[in-house]
Amino acid sequence: DAKTTQPPSMDCAEGRAANLPCNHSTISGNEYVYWYRQIHSQGPQYIIHGLKNNETNEMASLIITEDRKSSTLILPHATLRDTAVYYCIVRVRNSWGKLQFGAGTQVVVTP
Amino acid sequence: EAGVTQSPTHLIKTRGQQATLRCSPISGHTSVYWYQQALGLGLQFLLWYDEGEERNRGNFPPRFSGRQFPNYSSELNVNALELEDSALYLCASSPRDPKAWDIQYFGAGTRLSVL
Numbered sequence: 001d002a003k004t005t006q007p008p009s010m011d012c013a014e015g016r017a018a019n020l021p022c023n024h025s026t027i028s029g030n031e032y033v034y035w036y037r038q039i040h041s042q043g044p045q046y047i048i049h050g051l052k053n054n055e056t057n058e059m060a061s062l063i064i065t066e067d068r069k070s071s072t073l074i075l076p077h078a079t080l081r082d083t084a085v086y087y088c089i090v091r092v093r094n095s096w097g098k099l100q101f102g103a104g105t106q107v108v109v110t111p
Numbered sequence: 112e113a114g115v116t117q118s119p120t121h122l123i124k125t126r127g128q129q130a131t132l133r134c135s136p137i138s139g140h141t142s143v144y145w146y147q148q149a150l151g152l153g154l155q156f157l158l159w160y161d162e163g164e165e166r167n168r169g170n171f172p173p174r175f176s177g178r179q180f181p182n183y184s185s186e187l188n189v190n191a192l193e194l195e196d197s198a199l200y201l202c203a204s205s206p207r208d209p210k211a212w213d214i215q216y217f218g219a220g221t222r223l224s225v226l
């Protein structure tokens with residue numbers, strides 16, 4: 001699976017959009033980008049995933065660059081409950097079960 | 112719909128003992144995954160069970176083992192506990208459809224403390 005690089009931390013004001021970058025410059029053509037988050041003392045939670053097209057669901061939007069070497073997770077209106085560690089994971093679909101979590105980005109949403 | 116449930120919430124053991132952790136997947140899910148989250152080491156993949164069979168294993172010693180029962184619930188056993196086994200153990204499940212294996216639903220975890 002391709003390696004990802006995320007900033008260790010970022011702050012965001014409540015009500016504003018949070019834009020979380022992820023670099024995956026070695027991504028291959030059959031690898032998807034997945035985002036999970038882990039709120040303190042809870043298990044990780046799936047957010048969204050995509051291959052090359054931009055994706056949106058009720059939680060967030062995922063913007064993948066045309067060359068697929070980086071992506072951005074957008075939380076459109078951050079709330080205090082969005083404070084969590086966000087993980088960007090790149091992997092081939094159905095690749096033997098395991099998710100390879102990196103260090104992620106600690107996002108703190110402030111009032 | 113009930114989520115992934117894990118028991119116990121907390122477990123305290125001493126070095127050399129055995130620990131058994133339990134996981135009940137979401138109804139209809141056949142795959143169960145185990146992860147270890149130790150302080151400073153992040154989330155590490157341990158084991159994957161599907162339809163009662165071990166499908167994949169992370170880089171952990173053999174004293175970490177498990178099984179999946181016919182009702183798809185799972186146990187993780189850790190033998191000969193060491194201090195560094197202290198961690199949060201997370202269980203996740205995913206549906207029967209291989210196309211959905213990548214979306215894993217996690218429980219709240221079992222906090223294992225080895226004294």
